[in-house]
Amino acid sequence: MRASLQLARAGLNVAVLTKVFPTRSHTVAAQGGIGASLGNMSEDNWHYHFFDTVKGSDWLGDQDAIEFMCREAPKVVYELEHFGMPFDRNPDGTIYQRPFGGHTANYGEKPVQRACAAADRTGHAMLHTLYQQNVKARTQFFVEWMALDLIRDAEGDVVGVTALEMETGEVHILEGKTVLLATGGAGRIFAASTNAFINTGDGLGMAARAGIPLQDMEFWQFHPTGVAGAGVLLTEGCRGEGAILRNANGERFMERYAPTLKDLAPRDFVSRCMDQEIKEGRGCGPNKDYVVLDMTHLGAETILKRLPSVFEIGHNFANVDITKEPIPVVPTIHYQMGGIPTNIHGQVVVPSGDVHNKIINGLYAVGECACVSVHGANRLGTNSLLDLLVFGRAAGNHIVDTALKAKSHKALPADAADRTLARLARLESSTSGEYAQDVAGDIRKTMQQHAGVFRTQKSMDEGVKAINEVAKRVGSITLKDKSKVFNTARIEALEVENLIEAAQATMTSAAARTESRGAHTVDDYADSPEFPNGRNDKDWLKHTLYYSEGRRLAYKPVNLKPLTTESIPPKVRSF
Numbered sequence: 001m002r003a004s005l006q007l008a009r010a011g012l013n014v015a016v017l018t019k020v021f022p023t024r025s026h027t028v029a030a031q032g033g034i035g036a037s038l039g040n041m042s043e044d045n046w047h048y049h050f051f052d053t054v055k056g057s058d059w060l061g062d063q064d065a066i067e068f069m070c071r072e073a074p075k076v077v078y079e080l081e082h083f084g085m086p087f088d089r090n091p092d093g094t095i096y097q098r099p100f101g102g103h104t105a106n107y108g109e110k111p112v113q114r115a116c117a118a119a120d121r122t123g124h125a126m127l128h129t130l131y132q133q134n135v136k137a138r139t140q141f142f143v144e145w146m147a148l149d150l151i152r153d154a155e156g157d158v159v160g161v162t163a164l165e166m167e168t169g170e171v172h173i174l175e176g177k178t179v180l181l182a183t184g185g186a187g188r189i190f191a192a193s194t195n196a197f198i199n200t201g202d203g204l205g206m207a208a209r210a211g212i213p214l215q216d217m218e219f220w221q222f223h224p225t226g227v228a229g230a231g232v233l234l235t236e237g238c239r240g241e242g243a244i245l246r247n248a249n250g251e252r253f254m255e256r257y258a259p260t261l262k263d264l265a266p267r268d269f270v271s272r273c274m275d276q277e278i279k280e281g282r283g284c285g286p287n288k289d290y291v292v293l294d295m296t297h298l299g300a301e302t303i304l305k306r307l308p309s310v311f312e313i314g315h316n317f318a319n320v321d322i323t324k325e326p327i328p329v330v331p332t333i334h335y336q337m338g339g340i341p342t343n344i345h346g347q348v349v350v351p352s353g354d355v356h357n358k359i360i361n362g363l364y365a366v367g368e369c370a371c372v373s374v375h376g377a378n379r380l381g382t383n384s385l386l387d388l389l390v391f392g393r394a395a396g397n398h399i400v401d402t403a404l405k406a407k408s409h410k411a412l413p414a415d416a417a418d419r420t421l422a423r424l425a426r427l428e429s430s431t432s433g434e435y436a437q438d439v440a441g442d443i444r445k446t447m448q449q450h451a452g453v454f455r456t457q458k459s460m461d462e463g464v465k466a467i468n469e470v471a472k473r474v475g476s477i478t479l480k481d482k483s484k485v486f487n488t489a490r491i492e493a494l495e496v497e498n499l500i501e502a503a504q505a506t507m508t509s510a511a512a513r514t515e516s517r518g519a520h521t522v523d524d525y526a527d528s529p530e531f532p533n534g535r536n537d538k539d540w541l542k543h544t545l546y547y548s549e550g551r552r553l554a555y556k557p558v559n560l561k562p563l564t565t566e567s568i569p570p571k572v573r574s575f
């Protein structure tokens with residue numbers, strides 16, 4: 001919607017297709033905040049933000065993209081403020097900012113207050129603000145239309161998409177000078193996830209089927225504080241406001257692991273420490289399988305003002321009054337760092353011959369489905385909402401510039417809808433086979449078991465075989481109810497074809513990366529004098545590219561050169 005706003009305002013015809021009503025996208029669930037070095041509450045500047053993001057990414061992030069994002073951040077946040085975003089305020093009227101994991105002042109010295117927040121409903125407020133601005137600019141929404149496949153012509157340019165109108169079950173071709181994918185993450189390839197049920201990685205599936213590689217899919221972020229047993233997220237904003245993680249002995253164990261940042265170390269780090277506590281028998285509860293998040297010392301007034309949704313979540317999903325007692329939490333799948341490779345204009349780029357980043361004409365990707373590579377091997381909290389704003393706007397501007405130059409549409413190829421029609425025809429003609437939800441369930445089980453917080457080489461190798469076996473079953477999914485109108489079974493079956501692409505990309509890329517980096521932590525590649533933290537820059541300071549066809553892998557270098565500032569050379573990460 002940030003991109004479409006640029007287009008609509010420039011007077012272009014823009015169609016936004018969405019599986020759900022726009023304000024129900026997963027962004028609505030974002031709680032904590034948007035990162036920007038406004039310096040409203042403590043000294044800050046974009047260089048600190050840049051440093052934190054590079055370090056947070058375990059040096060896998062591209063430094064040109066990271067510089068671009070951190071420099072643009074204040075601008076896009078103020079713009080959002082002027083669009084009417086109801087940020088929390090300081091007494092002097094400026095935007096309220098809270099501390100967040102991995103965000104520091106003076107290059108790691110102390111936590112900084114950088115997360116611009118609207119209570120713990122930041123994503124909700126942002127999504128509504130952008131929707132209203134789009135309505136004002138007369139963006140055309142196609143609500144409950146599911147995009148199915150990209151249309152590429154003989155030259156490989158993208159000239160449109162096929163889509164299913166859910167209400168009628170009709171398939172349509174939408175022709176466009178440009179297609180921008182902003183389809184969100186694939187968090188539903190895992191069994192325990194903070195993600196919405198619609199996060200099935202459709203854009204990844206569309207790209208993969210159209211021959212476009214997926215980048216860095218081995219990197220999945222576990223959020224330290226999912227409600228144990230429920231998966232629902234408790235924002236890092238809780239710890240930003242002062243909440244503390246404790247083990248069964250009541251000990252604030254993060255002090256031992258991260259003496260400077262403590263509970264506000266980055267997510268991959270905190271998740272591993274929690275797992276370590278549980279493994280060493282200091283977990284809480286009858287099965288010693290979780291730790292607790294203690295907010296009782298914050299006081300009811302602060303909690304109800306700054307974290308009202310967290311209070312409700314505690315009540316509804318854990319039967320805990322967080323003002324009075326600590327709440328059980330476990331690391332839970334939260335965010336995909338990888339995705340469709342793009343440059344800083346949002347243009348999708350692929351290797352071709354000696355060129356690492358050849359532009360695919362007519363195709364852009366932005367947001368969680370994209371990998372411009374600002375998050376590298378581990379994303380810092382609040383940098384994703386920022387990523388949407390910065391690169392949504394940049395892509396929008398770039399499209400406006402190019403679309404205004406291109407006067408006419410390219411011709412649609414004769415086989416534009418063939419792939420889609422073949423997929424649907426198979427479902428229509430199936431008379432026996434498995435239910436989509438059973439296959440999806442096994443994808444999730446397999447991924448949870450073989451690509452969790454702690455990975456081993458053996459388990460990942462087995463995982464590759466296991467997920468490839470499940471993939472074979474996707475082709476025999478059957479549709480018992482073949483009715484057209486709002487047939488959610490058909491939609492689910494189509495979604496499974498996207499889930500499996502994301503799952504195979506993840507498993508294959510993970511098993512091949514024989515080091516530990518960021519969220520990809522493998523027991524076999526532990527801390528050693530030669531490879532501190534198990535990270536091997538000599539062989540693995542590079543991006544993975546996974547091609548669906550033949551499940552082939554390729555690699556491309558990480559860009560360590562920022563646009564204007566000095567590069568931050570790889571160092572050992574400690575907090």
Ligand SMILES: Cc1cc2nc3c(=O)[nH]c(=O)nc-3n(C[C@H](O)[C@H](O)[C@H](O)COP(=O)(O)OP(=O)(O)OC[C@H]3O[C@@H](n4cnc5c(N)ncnc54)[C@H](O)[C@@H]3O)c2cc1C
Pocket residue numbers: 017018019020021022024025026027028029030031032033034035122123145146147148182183184185194195196198199202203233235334335366367368369381382383384385386388
């Ligand atoms: C619980 C939770 C809390 C979070 N909190 C924060 C936070 O505080 N700060 C932060 O920076 N990040 C946070 N994140 C991460 C961040 O919210 C997401 O990465 C980001 O919102 C994703 O935005 P998006 O626009 O890429 O995708 P989404 O918001 O997921 O939107 C995807 C859109 O694509 C549409 N779509 C998908 N497939 C199709 C299809 N086939 N056809 C048509 N339409 C389709 C959907 O309908 C939807 O409208 C959080 C994430 C979660 C899950």
